[in-house]
Amino acid sequence: MSIALHSCNSRILCGGCSNEFNKNLQFSRFQLNFRNRHQFVDFTSCRRLFAAVDRRKSPFFTICSAKDADVAAFEEANFSSEKNVDGELTCVMKFGGSSVASAERMTEVVHLILSFPEERPIVVLSAMGKTTNNLLRAAEKAVSCGHSSVSEIEELAFIKELHLRTVKELGIDNSVISGHLEELELLLNGIARLKELTLRTQDKLVSFGECMSTRIFAAYLNKIGTKARQYDAFDIGFVTTDDFTNAEILEATYPAVASKLYSDWTNDHAIPIVTGFLGKGCKSGDITTLGRGGSDLTATTIGRALGLKEIQVWKDVDGVLTCDPTIHPGAKPVPYLTFEEATELAYFGAQVLHPLSMRPAMDASIPVRVKNSYNPKAPGTLIARNRDMTKALLTSIVLKQNITMLDIVSTRMLGQFGFLAKVFSIFEDLGISVDVVATSEELDRVIEELGKIAVVKLLPHRSIISLIGNIQYSSLILEKAFSVFRRTNVNVQMISQGASKVNMSLIVNDGEAEQCVKALHYAFFESGEVSDAALNNGIVESVPAN
Numbered sequence: 284m285s286i287a288l289h290s291c292n293s294r295i296l297c298g299g300c301s302n303e304f305n306k307n308l309q310f311s312r313f314q315l316n317f318r319n320r321h322q323f324v325d326f327t328s329c330r331r332l333f334a335a336v337d338r339r340k341s342p343f344f345t346i347c348s349a350k351d352a353d354v355a356a357f358e359e360a361n362f363s364s365e366k367n368v369d370g371e372l373t374c375v376m377k378f379g380g381s382s383v384a385s386a387e388r389m390t391e392v393v394h395l396i397l398s399f400p401e402e403r404p405i406v407v408l409s410a411m412g413k414t415t416n417n418l419l420r421a422a423e424k425a426v427s428c429g430h431s432s433v434s435e436i437e438e439l440a441f442i443k444e445l446h447l448r449t450v451k452e453l454g455i456d457n458s459v460i461s462g463h464l465e466e467l468e469l470l471l472n473g474i475a476r477l478k479e480l481t482l483r484t485q486d487k488l489v490s491f492g493e494c495m496s497t498r499i500f501a502a503y504l505n506k507i508g509t510k511a512r513q514y515d516a517f518d519i520g521f522v523t524t525d526d527f528t529n530a531e532i533l534e535a536t537y538p539a540v541a542s543k544l545y546s547d548w549t550n551d552h553a554i555p556i557v558t559g560f561l562g563k564g565c566k567s568g569d570i571t572t573l574g575r576g577g578s579d580l581t582a583t584t585i586g587r588a589l590g591l592k593e594i595q596v597w598k599d600v601d602g603v604l605t606c607d608p609t610i611h612p613g614a615k616p617v618p619y620l621t622f623e624e625a626t627e628l629a630y631f632g633a634q635v636l637h638p639l640s641m642r643p644a645m646d647a648s649i650p651v652r653v654k655n656s657y658n659p660k661a662p663g664t665l666i667a668r669n670r671d672m673t674k675a676l677l678t679s680i681v682l683k684q685n686i687t688m689l690d691i692v693s694t695r696m697l698g699q700f701g702f703l704a705k706v707f708s709i710f711e712d713l714g715i716s717v718d719v720v721a722t723s724e725e726l727d728r729v730i731e732e733l734g735k736i737a738v739v740k741l742l743p744h745r746s747i748i749s750l751i752g753n754i755q756y757s758s759l760i761l762e763k764a765f766s767v768f769r770r771t772n773v774n775v776q777m778i779s780q781g782a783s784k785v786n787m788s789l790i791v792n793d794g795e796a797e798q799c800v801k802a803l804h805y806a807f808f809e810s811g812e813v814s815d816a817a818l819n820n821g822i823v824e825s826v827p828a829n
């Protein structure tokens with residue numbers, strides 16, 4: 284006899300089961316619903332599987348599936364009344380630094396969460412306001428100021444004052460963070476004594492931001508009578524590489540995190556409040572961070588781990604916008620994006636999302652909603668696998684400034700093969716990504732090596748303007764873009780369409796870049812001229828439509 288199990292939106296279906304299995308179903312529903320793999324198992328394996336589920340209380344197993352038709356019939360017959368089981372965790376809500384910058388903001392966010400009674404969220408928080416930046420500045424100062432002056436570091440005083448004031452205003456006991464503040468000062472003292480800040484120490488240091496914001500938030504929820512439980516991501520299974528300041532999340536994270544959060548939730552329904560941005564190095568066992576803005580990635584990782592129905596990232600803007608609002612205040616929200624578009628946008632410099640954050644959501648096909656915690660009624664941006672591209676022309680304009688361009692001209696005979704291979708192998712040997720040479724030391728090493736085979740010209744102070752949109756209409760987009768460049772008298776120095784289906788990048792001088800973005804934005808999103816042209820060409824308008 285064969286048993287078929289199927290996981291679908293937090294439901295486990297069990298075909299051909301004996302009553303014995305049905306008894307276990309309630310329990311296994313939580314344990315088994317986060318893997319999207321399918322596999323048939325026979326009766327004996329299934330029995331063993333459930334026995335193991337019972338023994339370990341925190342298992343993760345492959346989900347098994349019957350043919351769709353069998354599953355549908357079985358679902359109808361057995362579980363039609365159980366589709367929304369009360370009490371399951373439903374979504375992730377991530378709030379960035381700006382959303383939890385003060386006691387007042389935290390209170391608003393708490394009310395916002397409670398205004399969705401149908402949701403049982405896992406909450407991910409960043410550090411309060413600009414705490415991460417302040418911690419980094421404090422550490423820089425500690426390196427040079429001498430240990431006796433650490434207590435005078437302005438940023439340390441600011442961090443202490445902000446957190447103590449918040450705790451006081453929320454009416455919570457100081458003890459939720461006082462130990463962390465003391466430890467933080469001790470760590471800064473250590474840095475000052477050693478006159479050195481390693482990347483490992485830097486990660487430990489910035490972790491205080493998220494560790495404190497989540498403790499304050501959870502304590503406040505508990506104080507007002509909503510059960511909450513604080514988690515440090517590095518203690519619940521977020522395992523990463525040991526690349527301090529830019530660690531990568533390892534696969535083992537998914538089952539571990541799901542297991543921990545589900546079993547705690549099953550035992551006691553307290554809202555999980557998880558630190559964003561942090562992990563634990565797999566070899567070192569030390570605290571790592573996921574790169575700036577990494578809390579978005581924490582949120583999508585949890586969403587995938589638990590197979591939740593939605594991941595919400597709450598920011599201080601009405602969603603992903605047509606360009607950076609600090610460059611052009613006329614930026615408008617983009618209602619829909621694909622994962623691919625959101626990834627390109629983030630990768631090419633839109634600060635609104637972490638560049639790697641879409642990956643887990645994409646893998647598990649979980650929609651990501653970008654919302655404004657200051658304006659919750661705004662619809663925000665919905666990011667999903669597909670959207671209707673027939674109406675999409677240009678989605679967003681992204682600017683990355685202060686780029687150095689390298690002009691590499693071969694000193695060998697024209698047409699000599701292998702030149703490009705050599706160029707790329709130099710980057711590979713140095714372990715440096717071609718388009719992201721981050722530090723000037725890296726650049727010096729690259730130039731030294733390239734200088735052996737080519738004449739290398741450094742062209743600093745350049746900007747990359749990325750046009751994220753529907754490359755199917757690339758000629759129309761470029762025609763419009765170039766007419767803007769011509770009108771504004773700007774010479775484009777390089778253009779790259781690359782393999783991406785959604786992005787075209789252009790390089791201009793830094794000094795001209797912002798003016799270009801504004802003019803492009805006007806042409807594509809404000810003037811209506813693209814719509815006319817598009818209509819003449821038999822296609823439709825530029826997004827967003829509103």
Ligand SMILES: Nc1ncnc2c1ncn2[C@@H]1O[C@H](COP(=O)(O)OP(=O)(O)O)[C@@H](O)[C@H]1O
Nearest residue numbers: 379380381598599600603604606607633634635
């Ligand atoms: N295309 C864009 N759409 C929306 N915001 C953008 C865009 N480009 C840059 N930003 C900036 O990103 C900020 C939001 O991201 P971030 O500061 O990481 O938020 P949070 O800290 O709340 O997670 C906005 O305040 C805005 O200034």
Ligand SMILES: N[C@@H](CC(=O)OP(=O)(O)O)C(=O)O
Nearest residue numbers: 379380409415575576577578
């Ligand atoms: N606090 C970290 C992580 C983060 O994601 O922050 P935010 O959500 O405020 O961008 C940072 O500033 O990088």
